[in-house]
Amino acid sequence: MIEHGADDGIYLLTGDDFGYALAVEPDPGPGAGPVRHLHWGAAITLDDARNLDARPATRAAPSGSWSQPRADQEEYVVDGGYRHDEPALSVEFADGVRSLDLRSAGVEVDVDELVIRLVDRVYPFEVMLHYRVEPGLGALVRSTELINRGAEPVLIHRAATAGWALPPRTDYRLTSLSGGYAAETQLTRRPVRIGRIVLESRTGITGHENQPWLAFDVDAGDDHGEVWSVALAWSGVWRATAQSLLDGGTHLTIGTGGELPSVLAAGERLDLPPSVGIYGGNGFDGLARRWHRYEIERVLPQPAALRPVLYNSWEATGFDVTAAGQLALARTARDLGIELFVIDDGWFRPRDDDTAGLGDWYEVPRRFPDGLRAVADEVHRMGLAFGLWVEPEMVSADSDLYRRRPDWIHRWPTREPTLQRHQYVLDFGRAEVVDWALRQLDRLVSDLDLDYLKWDVNRSLAEPYPGPRRRNPWLDHVRGFYRVLDGLRERHPELLIETCAAGGGRVDQGILSRSDWAWPSDNTDARDRLSIQHGFTQVHPTRAMACWVTDTPGVLSGRTMPLRFRFHVAMTGVLGIGADIAGWTAEESVQGRELIATYRRLRPTIQQGERFRLGAPDPERPFGVLFRSADGERIVIFAFALSIRHGARGQDLPLAGLDPTALYRDDSSGQTYSGSLLLHRGLRVELRGDYASTLITLSRVVGTSAGPSRTTS
Known part of the structure; x- marks a missing residue:
């Protein structure tokens, strides 16, 4: 809802428990900001906004060294006048x-x-500032258009989507999803001091080091406290700058990044990617569920669809892909209860290793003597869906495509292009490259009747040549990439797409609006995945997070962990199997089949219910994840312990998300507990040894109310 006064230019945007207020002054005079920021946070009234507007603009003695106006008092900071703070434009x-x-x-x-x-x-x-309240979701979406209505070109040095100002305080803490390859989305916190904190990606994709999401708080915990959070829906270079001033003014500028200025030609307009702000008053766990609801209802293209249990053959076969070998694995996968069979890298020509073949998206006849379509048909006859791995933005130096079109890659015209991982990056800013990629993918999906694609990118973008027109190759590549995905979805609306970038290098709301789920990391070590998944789900919902069970010792970590522990960690997301299932023992196959069946039975609650954190991954004490079904009737709990010392008794794990007045029955033991007891005292979990885990399901007892005679500790 948007309220505004008749004469004072004040506008109040209100949503689910939040308020955002600003004041528009038609002509405040040269150098002054035409749109003043008044409030973002808990819900307020229009009179409250007027009260804020009447307060003095400065909070400290004026100084000629200060930027005027201050960044946290403007809605959109531009470079000009007496401004020294971080500009958006x-x-x-x-x-x-x-x-x-x-x-x-x-x-x-x-x-x-x-x-x-x-x-x-x-x-x-012209600059057009757009604000959209998402009713019932607690989200404010902001976007910006730049329009050159003149006859001369305008050079754009910097163009961020939005500036987000926080209430004036001097003790903010910044939370980000930071890390690196094989250690993505680590929940990272640091104090906000006087000066600037810059988080960015300069790699041409969203990046492994940081996701374009930040949150600010003073003293919030998982279940209490105010948090202000912002995301950018963009899959390329980006930059977020948090600036804190001596008087407590704190301001975040977020938008596309990159060092190359670009030209906005006469008559052209530039649409900047949207930025989303969500305020929450109930701590980080409550904030996470707000982000989940927003992405489910406004971002994911097929949010209501249950995600299938997937098998990917990469770790079983590597580049040794043959029709006979893949079909044998598909039969084993079918017998385990798998629903989607995927052939990873190595199916196209000539691809005996990673030195050749990218760009030549045709099957290898010697690997598939009857054609890849025959394999796809046989997999479908088994009752499985079928999918392939692709890397359409890349081209191998040793490929027919590169020999035919060496001009299609990103490169400086007077420099030798940089080869990384034996491959170059195709310039998706060129219309002919975009058309070629869409034709190739459409042909594959149609000819093979594919149900799924895993879209990967295994190197960063580099050497972006603007050309004589000084276009922005960073922006153009992402927009071309989006056009391919949008065209593919338009032609194949039920196709499942998983986004991957050497793990979690491209996860953001821009790509998630075009993908069904994301690959958070190449690191499938279950212990490491606990912290990766903990951070990932601070923003993204369970149904958007692919989680695999792989063999032990782990490829990257070398750790040995029980199969049940590996399964339980993966079952807290979209379950996939990446192990060499042909080498499993009979006991492992029986256990795997049982756990896959359990996951499929509980899947509606896990994938489509609400997710609650039961503590963070901890080396010394139990923690877990709880899922509550949409109707509140079913509860699924995964409890974990990395290590339990000898002689330790069972521990009580306090739960979350329950009705304190209701009764809950343990589906295994039949024991009944009050919601209040489980919330405040906890559920007794029996965990022993290293890498211990357990799965507990509860059902709400219908038609009863909690009472002391019906509860037990």
Whole structure:
């Protein structure tokens, strides 16, 4: 909902327990900001917003060294006038002037959307600020358009989507999803001090080091406290700068990144990727569920579909892919209860290792004497869905495509292109490359009747040549990539797509709006995955997180862990099997079959229920994850312990998400507990040794209320 006063230019945007207020002044005078920020946080009234607008603009004695106006008091900070704080927009006009001086030229309100039109006082240049409240989701979506209405080009040095100002405080803490290859999405916290904190990706993709999501709090825990959080829906280079000032003003600027200025030609417009802000008053776990609801209802393309249990043959066969070998694995997978069979790298030509073949998306006749379609048909006859791995943005130096079109890659014209992992990056900013990629993928999906594609990218983008027109190759590549995915989905709306980038190198709301789930990391070690998945689900829902059971010792870690522990960790997401199941013992096959059947039975609650954290991964004490079905009637609990010392008794694990007035029955033992007892005292879990885990299901007792005579500890 959007409220505004008749004469004072104040606008209040309200959603699910949040308020966002700003004031538009048609002509505040040269150098002044036309849109003032008033509030973002807990819900307030329009009169509260007026009260905030009446307060003095400065919180400390004025100084000639301070930026004017202050960044945390403007909605969109531009480079110009007496501003020294972090700008969202910096441009250069044809006469060399690098200063913007904007005024308001109109405001439009349409139910839950607000659009503010800003124009420069001298040059025919416009900025359109869009705000959209997502009713019931607690989210505010912001986007920005830049329009050059003049006859001369405008050089864009920096163009961020939005600035997000926080209430003035001096003791904020910043939380990010940081890490690196094989250790993505580590929940990382640091104090916000005077100065700037910059998180970014310069790799051409979202990046392994940071996801474009940040949160700020003062003293929040999992279940209490205020948190302000922001994401960017973009799958390329990006930059987020948190700036804190001496007087407590804190401001986040977030948008696309990169060091290359680009030209906005006469008459052109530039649409910047959306940024989403979610405020929560119930701690980080409550905030996570807000983000989950938003991505489920507004981002994921097929959110209601149950994700199948997948088998990927990579770790079983590597590049040694043959029709006979893959069909043998498919039969074993079928017998275990697998639903989707995927052939990974090595099915196309010539691909005996990673030195050749990318770009030549045709099957290898010697590997598939009857054709790959015959394998696909046989897999379908087994009752399994069928899918393939692809890496469409890449081309091997040793490939027919590169020999035919060496000009299609990202490169500087006077430099030798950099070969990484024996491959180059195709320039998806070129229309002919985008058309070629879409044709190739459409042909594969149609000819083979594919149900699934795993889209991978195993190197960073580099050497982005702007060309004579000074286009932005970083932005153009991502938009071309999106066009391929959008075209593929339009032609094959039921196709399942998994996004992968050497693990979790490209996970964001831009790619998730075009993919069904994401591969969080190449690291499938169950212990490491606990912290990776803990961070991943701070933002993204369970149904968007692929989790595999692989063999032990782990390929990357060398650790040995029980099969049950590996399964339980993977069952907290979209379950997949990546192990060499042909080499499993009879006992392992029986256990795997039982656990897959259990997952399929509990899948509606795990994938489509709400997720609650029962502590963070801890080397010394039990922790877990709880899932509550949409109707609240079924509870699924996974409890873990990395190590339990000798002689330790069972421990009580406090639960979350239960109705304190209800009764819950343990489906295995028949024991009944009150919700209040389970919330405050906990459920007794019996875990022994190293890498211990257990799965417990509870059912809400219908038609009863909690009472002391019906409970037990």
